[in-house]
Each structure stands twice: as C-alpha cells, then as structure tokens.
Amino acid sequence: MTQNSIISVRVRHADPLVMAGLVALLDREPDFDVQAASDIHRGCADVVVTDYRSAMGLLAASPETGNGADASLRDLPRPRVVVMTRQDKEGEIAQAMHSGVRGYLLQSADPLELVDAIRHVARGGSHYLCNRAAALFDSCPPRTWLTAREEDVLRFLVKGDCNKGIARKLDISANTVKAHVARICEKLHVRSRAQVAIQATQRGLVRA
C-alpha cells in the first residue's frame, strides 16, 4: 500500500449518535473514503469500524478457516474489523481479540487514536488497542483466565446458588464445585463468594 492510496472505511454503529460522530470525524481525513453502511455484511472495504455486537456477528459469519458451511462466505477475505465500544471489561476485550477483531477502541479514546488504528489495520497490522483497553487487557494474563467449567460454576454462584445447588444444576458432585470455587477465588485473588460476585460483575467475567 502506497503512502497516498485511499483507505475505504465502512462505518456501522448501533448507536445513531456514535454513528453520526464517527462519520463526521472520519470524513475529515483526506485519505479516507468513508461509507456509512446500513448493512455491514454487504460489499467490501479495507477496514470496517463498528460496535461490539456487530463486530462479533460479522466475524462469526466469516470464520478464519475455510471450513464454513457456506461456500460463498469462504471466498471472501476476512474483514479487518475495528471495534468502537463502551465495553471496557477485560473479559469482553479478551473475547473480542480472541474472535479476530483487529482493533479495539473504547469511546473514551482520542479520535486521533481511532485514525491511527484504521491506518494500522489497513496496512495489515493487527491488534491495535487504545491505551486504556491495552492496560485492561494486559492486566489479565492467560493463567488467570477461567476455564469453561469454572465459568459455568461462576454463573450460578453469582446468582446466589450454594455449592449443593450448583452441583445439582451442573450434574457434578458438591466437592467438585467446592474445588472449582476455591480455584476461582484463587484466580480472582479474593476470599469470599460475595467478593467473587462483585469482581465477576465488575470485570465482565459472566456473560449475561
């Protein structure tokens, strides 16, 4: 990509106010060709700027490996997605990056960061996080991630179920649940169930 080439940017955001703001801000860049899209799935662009949910939907519809059932999707290049969102929980950021999002910006990020991210991603770069998202993401090293089973346990724990109740719902023994809860407490560095509930809500570790 040469210095002067035009970058086509497709913008689609669920919030009309943010949508209008994104279009107005990006239109100021002379080398951006901004398309305000009503349908994010149609057409192609160098970079797609969108909200969290649309991004996840878009990436789920175009899997990285070509073994998707839909042959027409297989031939399309995987879109380069930049997320613009208010979702600032480390669990959400980790999930987005894991799904193949190239750029992740919180709405508190300076518009200059967004422009930077779009250029970076258009060049083929990956993993552009705004300063605050990067700080949040780095604060959770992989060894502290909860396993799928621990997440199951956590979901019931947060609702207030006791170990026995969780055991019945997951069809495992109460002792196994106890071990999971102990491990969850250890990973979250807390000592009580109440603190687990607070931490899990605060850090977005349970999906609503």
Next chain:
Amino acid sequence: MTAPAHALRINVSIAHHDPYVATGIAALLRSSTDFTVQPESLGEVDVVVTDYSTGMLRAAATATAPRRGAAKVASLLIVSEQDRGWQIRRAVDAGVRGYLLQDCSANELADAVRCVAGGRRYLSRSAADRVLDTLVQSVPTAREFEVLQHMACGLGNKNIGRLLGISEGTVKTHVKTILAKLGEQTRTGAITEAIRRGLLDARRPLADAPLSA
C-alpha cells in the same frame, strides 16, 4: 447576535466527555434548522447536552450558586450509558431536566432538546421504564445500605456488627430485611441484584462509607 429573526431557534451547547457522541450530537442537531450549536462562551444557551458525571456536577453547582437576577439557567439534558434506575433518579433529583440513553435515535434527541428547552422534562422510553421500576421496589434504609456495602466486601455478620458498633443479631435482622427487599434468598444473590438496580457500584462497593472504622 441577531436574535429576533430566529426567535424560535434553540441554542444548544455540548459538554460531553465522549468525543464520538459529542461530535455525533453536534452533527445531528446541526442538520436540523431549529437548533444552533455553539460553545457556552458565545452567549446565552437554552440547553446543555452533557454526560452523566458532568451533568451531575453542573446540576450541583447550579443548585448552590446564587441566582443572578434574571439570568437564564440552561436546562441540562444527560445522554448517558448509565441505565440503572437509581442512577437516573439521582440525576432527576439533582435537577437534571432530561435523560436519554446513548442508543437513542436522532429524532429522540431532537425531541428531547425541544422539550427541555420548552421548560418541560424528558425521559426516553427506556429511561422512564427503569425509573418506574424503582417506584415499585422497596428501598433499603440508610443503615441497611451500610450493611449491604459491607456484605459486598465479603464480611460476615459478626465483623459487620463490630464495624458498625451493633450486635450480630441486629446485623442479622438487617440482612434478612435486605434480602427480602431485594427479593433474593442469598447474600451473593442480593449483591448481584443491588448492582443491577444501581444501588451498589460494582467498581466501588464502599462508595460513601469509610474503608476501615
């Protein structure tokens, strides 16, 4: 400014910390002919569109400042992602005139600005929904709220009693009432529900209470 010719124009100023929402609001309002978007320094403003924390600060400042003669006070319209019933009520209590959630449409934004400029109040449909929820929910008393905050830190009844200088039995009674008011059967469930309603802030469970007594 040559006001008379545009007597019906509404002067709006934007003080929103989110640069994308701020730009979006300005762009949307400018596309309609009855709004003038201008910085507050440029003269009298009818409506200030703002975010939650800025709005709360300004509302508090307006409430305490002495009224200077006939000077017009701009009405505050909050556009925020804060959608917990109690947070919206706190804003209305503080003197905010209008409340929109951030996923509102362009039309709703324009309606809200007109409404607030006309001296009326405006709650978006989803905000009204949340506020109405709070009207039918029982509210913990100040003391129960203190107990709830300590519960959220994972303290047991005995320790809460020691911190608040009351007996364990009294704490137990408070906890029982809290669970009943929140419609939950366990402590953990009550904490999650309190966060959902906006009674507790997940980031700062001890928001207004001392950390150690």
